[in-house]
Amino acid sequence: MPSISAHEPDRPDYAKMAKTYFHVFLRLLFSFYDCIIDFFFGLYYNDTTRKYISGVDYPFMLESASSVARKIRNKEMSSVDVVNAYIARIAQVNGILNSVVDERYKDAIEEAKQADKMIESGEWSKERLEKERPFHGVPISTKESTAIKGMRHTFGLTLRAHETAPDDAEVIKSMRRAGAIPFVLTNIPELNMWYETRCNVYGQTNNPYDTNRTVGGSSGGESSLISACGSPLGIGTDVGGSVRMPAYFCGIFGHKPTSGMINLQGLTRKAAEHTEMSLTCPGPICKHAEDLLPTMKVLMQGSKVELDLTTKVDVAKLRFFYIEDDCGDLRVSPIQSDQLNALRKAVKYVGELTGVPPKKLVPSKWKYGYKVWRYLITQEPERLAWELTNRNGTVCWWWETLRFFTGTSPYTLPSILRLIDLNVFPKENPEWVKEVLESLLGDLKRELGDNGVLLHPTHPTTAFYHNAAHLRPWNFTYTSIINALKLPATQIPMGLNSKGLPLGVQAIANPYCDRLTIAVAQELEQAFGGWVPPFKTI
Numbered sequence: 001m002p003s004i005s006a007h008e009p010d011r012p013d014y015a016k017m018a019k020t021y022f023h024v025f026l027r028l029l030f031s032f033y034d035c036i037i038d039f040f041f042g043l044y045y046n047d048t049t050r051k052y053i054s055g056v057d058y059p060f061m062l063e064s065a066s067s068v069a070r071k072i073r074n075k076e077m078s079s080v081d082v083v084n085a086y087i088a089r090i091a092q093v094n095g096i097l098n099s100v101v102d103e104r105y106k107d108a109i110e111e112a113k114q115a116d117k118m119i120e121s122g123e124w125s126k127e128r129l130e131k132e133r134p135f136h137g138v139p140i141s142t143k144e145s146t147a148i149k150g151m152r153h154t155f156g157l158t159l160r161a162h163e164t165a166p167d168d169a170e171v172i173k174s175m176r177r178a179g180a181i182p183f184v185l186t187n188i189p190e191l192n193m194w195y196e197t198r199c200n201v202y203g204q205t206n207n208p209y210d211t212n213r214t215v216g217g218s219s220g221g222e223s224s225l226i227s228a229c230g231s232p233l234g235i236g237t238d239v240g241g242s243v244r245m246p247a248y249f250c251g252i253f254g255h256k257p258t259s260g261m262i263n264l265q266g267l268t269r270k271a272a273e274h275t276e277m278s279l280t281c282p283g284p285i286c287k288h289a290e291d292l293l294p295t296m297k298v299l300m301q302g303s304k305v306e307l308d309l310t311t312k313v314d315v316a317k318l319r320f321f322y323i324e325d326d327c328g329d330l331r332v333s334p335i336q337s338d339q340l341n342a343l344r345k346a347v348k349y350v351g352e353l354t355g356v357p358p359k360k361l362v363p364s365k366w367k368y369g370y371k372v373w374r375y376l377i378t379q380e381p382e383r384l385a386w387e388l389t390n391r392n393g394t395v396c397w398w399w400e401t402l403r404f405f406t407g408t409s410p411y412t413l414p415s416i417l418r419l420i421d422l423n424v425f426p427k428e429n430p431e432w433v434k435e436v437l438e439s440l441l442g443d444l445k446r447e448l449g450d451n452g453v454l455l456h457p458t459h460p461t462t463a464f465y466h467n468a469a470h471l472r473p474w475n476f477t478y479t480s481i482i483n484a485l486k487l488p489a490t491q492i493p494m495g496l497n498s499k500g501l502p503l504g505v506q507a508i509a510n511p512y513c514d515r516l517t518i519a520v521a522q523e524l525e526q527a528f529g530g531w532v533p534p535f536k537t538i
């Protein structure tokens, strides 16, 4: 007869219970805090003061950059007409949005004339143009911190107010080789280091869906301009969500590639040799998912990495996963219900498409996302106290803080807050960070393999009122953890909520599986309609 060992009855773990109750208590407290912020900001930015942008004069402006390129190749439109139409559109919307901060209209029109001549001459067949110059004659925009020879290059620092770029950034050279015509620069936060777009050189950029709300950052000028049809395609940069988050707030697509592949020369202070180690990645921002793949192909030219962007992806054969909460990080706020519904709609859809319900993941270390990113950002080549002086000495954090609160500092509040964070709060332990990263990445790599895609909210809330982020500075963790893990991720718009503000999800995959997240973007765009214009179209 088997002996029956007497189990001790499980004694309640009081320490654990107390911790859980404390956690719930803090959650409630923070939710209360969120409500108060939303309430008072709502009173201040009362909706009667917002402005609306008008519709476009030409229907082609609603289409993708690839479609515009096709029309130019087919001689349905000239590049000069296209460039002029966008210049006129910017004149219509920029007074309200403040997205564009510098232009090279005259040169762009000259280049458009050359592009038209090339087509007229018949030297290049349509097929050859499509293959070698996929954006022939198409105007594009980029953020002010991306170097374009002779254009402003201040990074939003008043100390650099008169600086211009000596040469094009590598990504701009690649886009030019593909036939694109850079024509404007757009607004950014100071040194690109904040998730709202406001700086002392150019002021604040407004959201086309509600001008009293933020566009996010740092590629906020780009996202607001593109959603308003002021530019068909833009190149942003993403260090903690700077492509995906503003694209999300402005209802459009943005792709953050696998880190370390695309040459960083000419992006803010970055040089070519920073490419492999940096968290920063350039990536496309656009209204239609169709543009993501061709832009990625162009940006990858000259890369040391051979990225497969041509193998066709059958989305119905992919395996899907999702994370639907912050997994216990009290710093970030929980996901708003309309945003959660958008995620669940996407999850349900891919479940039906593949015939397999997506698997919910609750990685126990996901909650350390902010701490890990906070450590990694200090490992970038830039040192904030040095950059703020335009690399001429260092600023003293407490002196600048004093100056800020007496109204005499040349810097923005986010820079001051970051100086305080860097100097006052304890640093993260590099060994611990390494451990967390390895564990998180190991788990995800095993789960996702080479055909898995993870769906996760791009941000916990829809676009918030201007300046509210100062009171909740950590909500960007939903995107920055992906930079820390160096994974590719695509922001996908998922329609508007009841207030007319964009919703969205990000699709994430293992390194070098960019084509999977882009394919999912195309699928969900077809299913849910993608970008919804921030103006009436009829």
Ligand SMILES: *[C@@H]1O[C@H](CO)[C@@H](O)[C@H](O)[C@H]1NC(C)=O
Binding pocket: 044, 045, 046, 049, 050, 051, 096, 206, 211, 212
């Ligand atoms: C709301 O936005 C409009 C247009 O950008 C602006 O004129 C107005 O001052 C804003 N309201 C507040 C309270 O800032």
Ligand SMILES: *[C@@H]1O[C@H](CO)[C@@H](O)[C@H](O)[C@H]1NC(C)=O
Binding pocket: 392, 393
């Ligand atoms: C560097 O700073 C010093 C003193 O703050 C100033 O005199 C000098 O002109 C600055 N140099 C440059 C190149 O801006």
Ligand SMILES: *[C@@H]1O[C@H](CO)[C@@H](O)[C@H](O)[C@H]1NC(C)=O
Binding pocket: 034, 035, 037, 038, 332, 333, 334, 335, 336, 460, 461, 464, 468, 469, 470, 471, 472, 473, 475
């Ligand atoms: C952060 O998220 C919460 C809701 O989850 C929201 O109430 C709060 O306003 C957000 N803060 C910002 C700056 O987005």
